[in-house]
Amino acid sequence: MSNRLFQGVIHQMKDAVDRTFGVIDENFTIIACSELGRVGETVEAFPVPSNDVYVSSGFTYKSIGITQGANYVVFVEGEDVIASKYVSVIAVSFANIKFYYDEKYDRSNFIKNIILDNILPGDIYLKARELYFNSDVTRTVILIRAIETHDVSIYDIVQNLFPDKSKDFVININETDIALVKETKTGIESKTIEKLASTIADTISGEFYLHVVIGIGTTVDNLKDLARSFKEAQAALEVGKVFDTEKTIISYDNLGIARLIYQLPTTLCETFLKEVFKRGSIESLDQETLFTIQRFFENNLNVSETSRKLFVHRNTLVYRLEKIKKITGLDLREFDHAIIFKIALMVNKYLKSNPIKY
Numbered sequence: 001m002s003n004r005l006f007q008g009v010i011h012q013m014k015d016a017v018d019r020t021f022g023v024i025d026e027n028f029t030i031i032a033c034s035e036l037g038r039v040g041e042t043v044e045a046f047p048v049p050s051n052d053v054y055v056s057s058g059f060t061y062k063s064i065g066i067t068q069g070a071n072y073v074v075f076v077e078g079e080d081v082i083a084s085k086y087v088s089v090i091a092v093s094f095a096n097i098k099f100y101y102d103e104k105y106d107r108s109n110f111i112k113n114i115i116l117d118n119i120l121p122g123d124i125y126l127k128a129r130e131l132y133f134n135s136d137v138t139r140t141v142i143l144i145r146a147i148e149t150h151d152v153s154i155y156d157i158v159q160n161l162f163p164d165k166s167k168d169f170v171i172n173i174n175e176t177d178i179a180l181v182k183e184t185k186t187g188i189e190s191k192t193i194e195k196l197a198s199t200i201a202d203t204i205s206g207e208f209y210l211h212v213v214i215g216i217g218t219t220v221d222n223l224k225d226l227a228r229s230f231k232e233a234q235a236a237l238e239v240g241k242v243f244d245t246e247k248t249i250i251s252y253d254n255l256g257i258a259r260l261i262y263q264l265p266t267t268l269c270e271t272f273l274k275e276v277f278k279r280g281s282i283e284s285l286d287q288e289t290l291f292t293i294q295r296f297f298e299n300n301l302n303v304s305e306t307s308r309k310l311f312v313h314r315n316t317l318v319y320r321l322e323k324i325k326k327i328t329g330l331d332l333r334e335f336d337h338a339i340i341f342k343i344a345l346m347v348n349k350y351l352k353s354n355p356i357k358y
Helices: 003-013 081-105 107-115 121-130 154-161 190-208 223-243 257-262 266-276 287-298 303-310 314-328 335-353
Strands: 021-024 030-033 054-056 059-067 070-077 138-146 169-172 177-184 212-216 249-251
Touching (some): 003 021, 003 030, 059 081, 070 081, 107 121, 107 169, 107 177, 107 223, 121 223, 138 154, 138 190, 138 223, 154 169, 154 190, 177 223, 190 212, 190 249, 212 223, 223 249, 223 257, 223 335, 257 335, 266 335, 287 303, 287 314, 287 335
Antiparallel strands (some): 021 030, 021 070, 054 059, 138 177, 138 212, 169 177
8 A cells, every 4th residue: 555645644634633643564664654754763563453452652553454465553642542542543544545545556456357357448558557567568367266165265375376466466256266367478388387277286186185177368468358368268167178078277279179169159060960960860879889989089090009999809990980980971981071070079069068158
């Protein structure tokens, strides 16, 4: 909180309070005072009670709460009842001033308003200048989502991992989601950010036994695009929930064709499936056949390698592929047919999931 704001209010109160009074910070340094000559002095440290007044060495003290890591304390000259009343009234006044100041000038709140689209694009840079906020750096939004109920505060965990509040911002989105707006180097590779996200997940899992999934938006070089990066991180989690259920770290840059399918209208997807499977529905394929298809794709349509991995004879695999061709009309040994079938499987999985759109 601005020391000049404290000093300005004290100046207005000076005529009404016939005693020396002011404010000290967490280092017990006087940052504002009715006697300007005392600003900068350091008082002897003492335990600051959270609610009650504290009397020492001819002065009465009372805390006005914590702001951005700093605990401010009001002091008034005297140890009598009047001093106690003065310090209580002044503390309430400063606490209210502090609350409105924090709402207006808190940088984390500013970042939260940007990523949630609660601020007009034209106001973003005006506010950034008002807060002396560095706009000329690249940043990436990393969204951390808890997938189970817990008593541990993930917000506090992530905050401790990234304590530099001038560069990195940890935002509490809801009960399950924490957004980390991370300042990154220009030209940083996505693998580096994924490694950082993996470290976060491992720390939360290893030390606190909590399972999380993490979505990563694209890196942006201006403030107004942070909202887009945040939405991409959300989309990465939702698309990953459909197509990459085993992954813990999902980057929007690596979603590939899954991202395209996720953005398609469901009616178009249903029409596509009907056109692909004219002879028989995809539902007519049993689990063993679907497992065979999955392994065939994983081995780059190589019959010999797939049969070896499945521990079956090559002719057995060929028979299964012929069976698939008879049911669906698609020969997976042909590249074009294999692409169509792969997309059809993903579209079918997407329709069954009914994911949330952002």
